[in-house]
Amino acid sequence: MPVAVPGGRTVRRLVRRLCRPPVRAAFASAAASAGPEPAPDPVALTERRLLGLHPGLVRHAGHLAGVRDDLLSWQARDANLGEVAGALDAAGLDYALVPGHGFRHRLAIRPGDRAAVLESCVAAFADQPVYFELLGHGRELGLNPAEGLPALVAAVERVPEPEPAGAAEPAEPPEPERVKGLRVFRPSVTTGRTLYYGADHGCELEFWDADAEGSGAVASIDETPFGSWLPSLETSASVRIADRDVPVLGLLAGTFPGDIDFPIDAVITWVDDTDERWQQRRAGALAAAEPELRLDAADHRYRNRDELRYCLRSIASYAPWVRRIFLVTDDQVPAWLDTAHPGVTVVAHRELFADPGVLPVFNSHAIETQLHRIPGLAEHFLYFNDDLFLGRPVRPQSFFLGSGLPRVVRNSRTVPPGGRSTADSVYTAAQKNARAVLLDAFGRIYPQILSHSPYPLCRSLLAASAERFAAGLAATGRSVFRSAADLPPITLALYAAHATGQAVDARLEHFYAVTDRPGELDRLADLLGRRWADTFCLADGGGGEVPAEEQGRVLAAFLRDYFPVASPYELAPPAGPGSAGAAGPD
Numbered sequence: 001m002p003v004a005v006p007g008g009r010t011v012r013r014l015v016r017r018l019c020r021p022p023v024r025a026a027f028a029s030a031a032a033s034a035g036p037e038p039a040p041d042p043v044a045l046t047e048r049r050l051l052g053l054h055p056g057l058v059r060h061a062g063h064l065a066g067v068r069d070d071l072l073s074w075q076a077r078d079a080n081l082g083e084v085a086g087a088l089d090a091a092g093l094d095y096a097l098v099p100g101h102g103f104r105h106r107l108a109i110r111p112g113d114r115a116a117v118l119e120s121c122v123a124a125f126a127d128q129p130v131y132f133e134l135l136g137h138g139r140e141l142g143l144n145p146a147e148g149l150p151a152l153v154a155a156v157e158r159v160p161e162p163e164p165a166g167a168a169e170p171a172e173p174p175e176p177e178r179v180k181g182l183r184v185f186r187p188s189v190t191t192g193r194t195l196y197y198g199a200d201h202g203c204e205l206e207f208w209d210a211d212a213e214g215s216g217a218v219a220s221i222d223e224t225p226f227g228s229w230l231p232s233l234e235t236s237a238s239v240r241i242a243d244r245d246v247p248v249l250g251l252l253a254g255t256f257p258g259d260i261d262f263p264i265d266a267v268i269t270w271v272d273d274t275d276e277r278w279q280q281r282r283a284g285a286l287a288a289a290e291p292e293l294r295l296d297a298a299d300h301r302y303r304n305r306d307e308l309r310y311c312l313r314s315i316a317s318y319a320p321w322v323r324r325i326f327l328v329t330d331d332q333v334p335a336w337l338d339t340a341h342p343g344v345t346v347v348a349h350r351e352l353f354a355d356p357g358v359l360p361v362f363n364s365h366a367i368e369t370q371l372h373r374i375p376g377l378a379e380h381f382l383y384f385n386d387d388l389f390l391g392r393p394v395r396p397q398s399f400f401l402g403s404g405l406p407r408v409v410r411n412s413r414t415v416p417p418g419g420r421s422t423a424d425s426v427y428t429a430a431q432k433n434a435r436a437v438l439l440d441a442f443g444r445i446y447p448q449i450l451s452h453s454p455y456p457l458c459r460s461l462l463a464a465s466a467e468r469f470a471a472g473l474a475a476t477g478r479s480v481f482r483s484a485a486d487l488p489p490i491t492l493a494l495y496a497a498h499a500t501g502q503a504v505d506a507r508l509e510h511f512y513a514v515t516d517r518p519g520e521l522d523r524l525a526d527l528l529g530r531r532w533a534d535t536f537c538l539a540d541g542g543g544g545e546v547p548a549e550e551q552g553r554v555l556a557a558f559l560r561d562y563f564p565v566a567s568p569y570e571l572a573p574p575a576g577p578g579s580a581g582a583a584g585p586d
Helices: 008-018 023-032 042-053 073-090 114-125 146-157 276-288 307-318 364-368 426-442 459-468 470-477 489-499 518-522 524-530 548-562
Strands: 058-060 063-067 106-109 131-135 140-145 181-185 203-207 235-241 244-249 264-269 325-329 344-348 380-385 388-390 407-414 448-450 455-458 504-506 510-514 535-539
Touching (some): 042 063, 042 140, 073 203, 073 235, 073 307, 114 146, 131 146, 426 489, 455 459, 455 489, 510 518, 518 524
Parallel strands (some): 407 504, 510 535
Antiparallel strands (some): 131 181, 181 203, 388 535
């Protein structure tokens, strides 16, 4: 499709604006014009002074950062909001939280209060390692500690010298930049330097503009659910954040279509394969298994690698909106788990199964047929195996619509066409079983597997699936080990919901690695460094390319580095590199 290109003067003006030097260059150019000896960088001078005032600071990612091993992601964001709100309260300035903005907190500042806000920030943070990133419309204009904030704003907003007129056309007067907001953050990094909270966890102050008519105010950077203009910035409610009541814009205090106003729980299935009693039960069940059944009871399905600890850390840090976590086990409890914590509940298989006489089972499919029976479980929940992790902050809207419908994420991998055969693995056979049942029930072919990421589920959908496909799922619930005859309950329930308009398609940035493959393990360094994935899975492979011991060492180091901050569900952090936890089935 052809693209219209603006005229020459417009292009040059756009280029001038986009290529404007960064913040420090504004100071550097002013210093260079004074003489051959450039003046010291004022930012460097300020940071040097701050290092003297705060000896515990370290330099990381170009900033001075405090060393903190106790901050979860949401706590870092809330702490930045708390500091900013405290400074504004001390100065007697009004502000209002703009909800639904994403992960960073956003505060609206009344028209005309910009100068007072800048002054209050300088006063509150002059001797603190707190940074201010100047914001324009959709772009960052520069960054500085509080001490140089007024000079930085002036330098950014200085009207550039006009360009000399060309022979063919007169020069247009350059447009001055305008600082429309601030992103305020106190950087912190963990002792091992693997987890850093910087500008991405900052609190944003947005300087709203007065309406041309003299009524209401206009958002200067981002819109609200009502658009850019609001007739009032009055507050009518507050939310508790960082131990303070933060006022909320009254017009935005209600519930909008995309908002999640229902509780969401998490369910994690887990087993400790180092438990001798469990080993005896499993050995007895294997000896009694019918020889004609094709089973998958491989050891790697249950291997102990302490994933559960880090799965819980990922939820605690990146999904603070999860109400409660239910840990489904075979009468096992990890020694480090704080079972008295009100946010976690251990559910034994014997308390879950409608017919406890079928126990013990060592089949995740069988356990999944019973999840909707968990006492006290919310209607909406995320289902995790313990090799599934949240990789960065996620919103509940990533998994559910505001209406409550689950958002289904499919994998690009497809199940081979045709019916089940003896050449199929047990996993593939079960997926073919589900595809055939869905085709028969709904006349739709579902060739793709579900992404092995946290599954958004509803109790009612699982219950409806258990009723619709009663015979097949009842047989699966009695299947002691994974069998080629199984129906995978989660695949069945979510695709049945999709076929009946009770679930919708979605997309997440997901990383999947099979840990017995050298190339897959090599990719972990990039994942740790960039933290680009919303969710990731570290699937325990049964191959022999990488010995199990080496896999364990690599994964232990990776998970400690990725999730170095303990969750509130732990009695104590790991004892060291050799510490043991427990892992669950894939």
